[in-house]
Amino acid sequence: MSARAPRPPRRRPLTLRARLTLVYGTLFLLAGLTLLGVTYLLFDQRLSASFARSGLQQEPGTLPRKVVILNRNGDVLMGPEAERVLAEQEERLREAAATSMLTQGAVALAVVGAAAVGLGWVVAGRVLAPLHRVTETARRIAAAPVADHGLRERIALDGPPDEVKELADTFDTMVERLDRSFDGQRRFVANASHELRTPLTLNRALVELAMHRKTASPDVKRLGESLLEINARHERLISGLLLLARSEHEITDRSPVDLADVVAHVVAQTSAEAGQAGVAVREEAGPAPTRGDALLLERLVHNLVENGIRHNVGDGTGWVRVTSRTVAGGRVEVEVSNTGPAVPPYDIPPLFKPFRRLGAERVVTGRSTGLGLSIVRSVAVAHGGDVTARPREGGGLVVTASLPGAGEAVP
Secondary structure (H helix, E strand, O other): OOOOOOOOOOOOOOOHHHHHHHHHHHHHHHHHHHHHHHHHHHHHHHHHHHHHHHOOOOOOOOOOOOOOEEOOOOOEEOOHHHHHHHHHHHHHHHHHHHHHHHHHHHHHHHHHHHHHHHHHHHHHHHHHHHHHHHHHHHHHHHOOOOOOHHHHOOOOOOOOOOHHHHHHHHHHHHHHHHHHHHHHHHHHHHHHHHHHHHHHHHHHHHHHHHHOOOOOOHHHHHHHHHHHHHHHHHHHHHHHHHHHHHHOOOOOOOEEEEHHHHHHHHHHHOHHHHHHHOEEEEEEEOOOEEEEOHHHHHHHHHHHHHHHHHOOOOOOOEEEEEEEEEOOOOOEEEEEEEOOOOOOHHHOHHHHOOOOOOOHHHOOOOOOOOOHHHHHHHHHHHOOOEEEEEEOOOOOEEEEEEEOOOOOOOO
């Protein structure tokens, strides 16, 4: 079977500005050539009329007999000979005048044409500048790490009410409606999660009351323990939804926070869970000053460490390493690596989406709600940072949260 020949690379089309400039230049060149041709015809006609009035342009045999021509050599010419000399002089004069006009006209046309092309390029750029502004705004909104974070930006184009301003205003109206829709969705999730806390709290109280009665049988106590575990999982889910809705808002009140202190605090908090799971937590907390919401940053580190403990090996040899540091450029990082099962690279991006888990066996029965890494990314993005993950050689993950330093401007 013969190999398929490679396709030639596609030529990049000209930009709209280049096409408009090309159109301007072509129209100016055509108009200049037409003007030059009309000028030449009028000039030739005027020259012929001048010759006719001066009596130099005569038909053969009509030259006045009394005309005498004295040439350079001092010879006197009369009759047909004088007529021939006058005709030659007229032709040389006509050719010299036409050559001079066409040559100088062509040079002038080229110079003015180049200036017209440059002016057309500038004018096209000025005319298309509002469209570039619309394009840049749309590109920034589309490139926002979280879809609704870029929807707060507007074009707010000033100028006369022309077609371009109408396009910009329509785009602003569309983005504003999308922003309201996303904001309404966040408020609904927050309100619904808040309202669901009340019945869950009531259920927990009733189950605990039934379990601690003196007449409660062992079956009732076992059933109560199962119900409390399910109720606790639902409470964690609702708390996660509330935190996710809160972290998706941009952080406006920022205070100094050193991630080294956050790492030390989280490692102390999770030591009991790590001991029960047989996982060793190793702390390498280097200075990493930043600015933000201390509670949200603590939740970011806590979720990463908790994720590393829960999704680890179960033979007592597992470990989790937590590192905070300041990197080049003034940014700070928190890196959490852990042992565990091998994770394919294509399975990593979905883990940062809500309710996505690695493995179908943890969908209902596990303690994970599937919101841990989603909250991590939302908190990082709200602070002007981002989160990346890669498989660790030998199994497990290496997750790195990068945030602006204390002296770095937040994007």
